[in-house]
Amino acid sequence: xxxxxxxxIFEPWLNPTEKPIIQFKNVTKRFGDYTAIxxxxxxxxxxxxxxxxxxxxxxxxxxxxxxxxxxxxxEGKIILDNIDIVNVPPxxxxxxxxxQSYALFPHLNVYDNIAFGLxxxxxxxxDIPDRVEEMLRLTQLVPLAKRKPHQISGxxxxxxxxxxxxxxxxxxxxxxxxxxxxxxxxxxxxxxELMDIQEKTGTTFVIVTHDQEEAMTVASRVAVMDEGKIxxxxxxxxxxxxxxxxxxxxxxGDVNFIKGKSQILExxxxxxxxxxxxxxxxxxxxxxxxxxxxxxxxxxxxxxTISFExxxxxANVFKGKILDIAYLGNISTYHLELPTGQNFKAQATNTHRxxxxxxxxxxxxxxxxxxxxxxxxxx
Numbered sequence: 001x002x003x004x005x006x007x008x009i010f011e012p013w014l015n016p017t018e019k020p021i022i023q024f025k026n027v028t029k030r031f032g033d034y035t036a037i038x039x040x041x042x043x044x045x046x047x048x049x050x051x052x053x054x055x056x057x058x059x060x061x062x063x064x065x066x067x068x069x070x071x072x073x074x075e076g077k078i079i080l081d082n083i084d085i086v087n088v089p090p091x092x093x094x095x096x097x098x099x100q101s102y103a104l105f106p107h108l109n110v111y112d113n114i115a116f117g118l119x120x121x122x123x124x125x126x127d128i129p130d131r132v133e134e135m136l137r138l139t140q141l142v143p144l145a146k147r148k149p150h151q152i153s154g155x156x157x158x159x160x161x162x163x164x165x166x167x168x169x170x171x172x173x174x175x176x177x178x179x180x181x182x183x184x185x186x187x188x189x190x191x192x193e194l195m196d197i198q199e200k201t202g203t204t205f206v207i208v209t210h211d212q213e214e215a216m217t218v219a220s221r222v223a224v225m226d227e228g229k230i231x232x233x234x235x236x237x238x239x240x241x242x243x244x245x246x247x248x249x250x251x252x253g254d255v256n257f258i259k260g261k262s263q264i265l266e267x268x269x270x271x272x273x274x275x276x277x278x279x280x281x282x283x284x285x286x287x288x289x290x291x292x293x294x295x296x297x298x299x300x301x302x303x304x305t306i307s308f309e310x311x312x313x314x315a316n317v318f319k320g321k322i323l324d325i326a327y328l329g330n331i332s333t334y335h336l337e338l339p340t341g342q343n344f345k346a347q348a349t350n351t352h353r354x355x356x357x358x359x360x361x362x363x364x365x366x367x368x369x370x371x372x373x374x375x376x377x378x379x
Contacts, residue, residue, distance in 0.1 A: 012045040021046040027076035036062040038228040051215035054225035096170040102161035111145040135163040175207040282315040285376040299374035304346035315371035
């Protein structure tokens with residue numbers, strides 16, 4: 001009999017006895033009349049890979065600079081491992097930062113770039129070679145130790161910067177758009193390398209990115225930011241499947257929105273009355289929604305099924321007309337028009353290598369989805 005190894009689920013934020021390693025307590029940061037961060041509170045736990053996600057100007061980089069010590073908050077406290085670090089200078093914090101540019105020394109080889117900070121630290125000089133070798137092995141750079149930065153690829157330079165940042169064993173590593181300079185394929189590969197290294201070292205990582213896919217891939221939790229505030233903090237799957245607002249639903253991935261009025265039924269079922277002469281959409285919501293309230297029904301394109309035959313025994317069935325098709329290799333996205341004239345998207349997986357396209361332009365089709373496929377939002 002084979003005994004299966006039990007895997008511990010990493011969810012310290014659900015454990016009331018677990019104490020965060022980082023706490024922002026009512027932090028505000030102003031630059032003159034401009035408020036970059038407004039009364040923000042946030043907990044991040046030890047060994048998390050935490051992502052700050054949002055568009056340019058939302059405050060995510062300011063939040064990272066506050067953690068690094070390059071900026072001081074106008075109000076509030078920042079706690080790192082039970083110590084208020086607001087007045088602790090950057091070089092005295094157990095925090096390291098990896099910049100998008102990597103900032104490697106061009107005249108030093110890979111080994112000396114990694115050793116640079118250690119040689120200026122209080123570390124015993126005899127222990128430095130072992131630590132550098134450990135970092136080289138961790139980042140798979142042993143064969144490149146004697147090369148200069150210009151003699152290695154962008155992805156390898158990224159790993160050198162990561163090894164140098166981790167060499168002093170910081171409690172917290174900050175990554176500012178670390179993969180932005182890499183091409184798409186290399187960026188995807190490096191995301192998994194980052195996750196592997198973070199897991200092996202147990203260091204708490206905080207990454208700043210505007211790339212939704214990157215945040216969803218690497219992070220244990222994601223904080224979606226807008227105008228200096230955190231709109232939602234949750235695991236990637238919860239952010240995607242149960243966004244708490246129209247802003248989050250729209251920012252993460254593709255989504256269809258249909259505005260309507262609520263009509264409350266039993267068992268958390270809600271009718272969305274959305275257009276004159278159209279049957280209501282049947283949805284589900286765990287949140288309290290008042291009868292007759294203005295609501296928005298949000299549904300992801302991949303939750304919508306297209307068919308020529310009218311489906312039976314499914315909660316929501318509507319007619320649509322195909323206006324355009326985007327073939328993306330693994331999936332096809334269909335841009336459709338509902339009877340009301342509203343645009344709508346549906347996706348289908350291309351499961352066969354070569355096949356004649358089932359649906360084409362101007363086809364009249366049926367669109368269907370279950371009563372739990374979408375999310376009902378009140379803001």
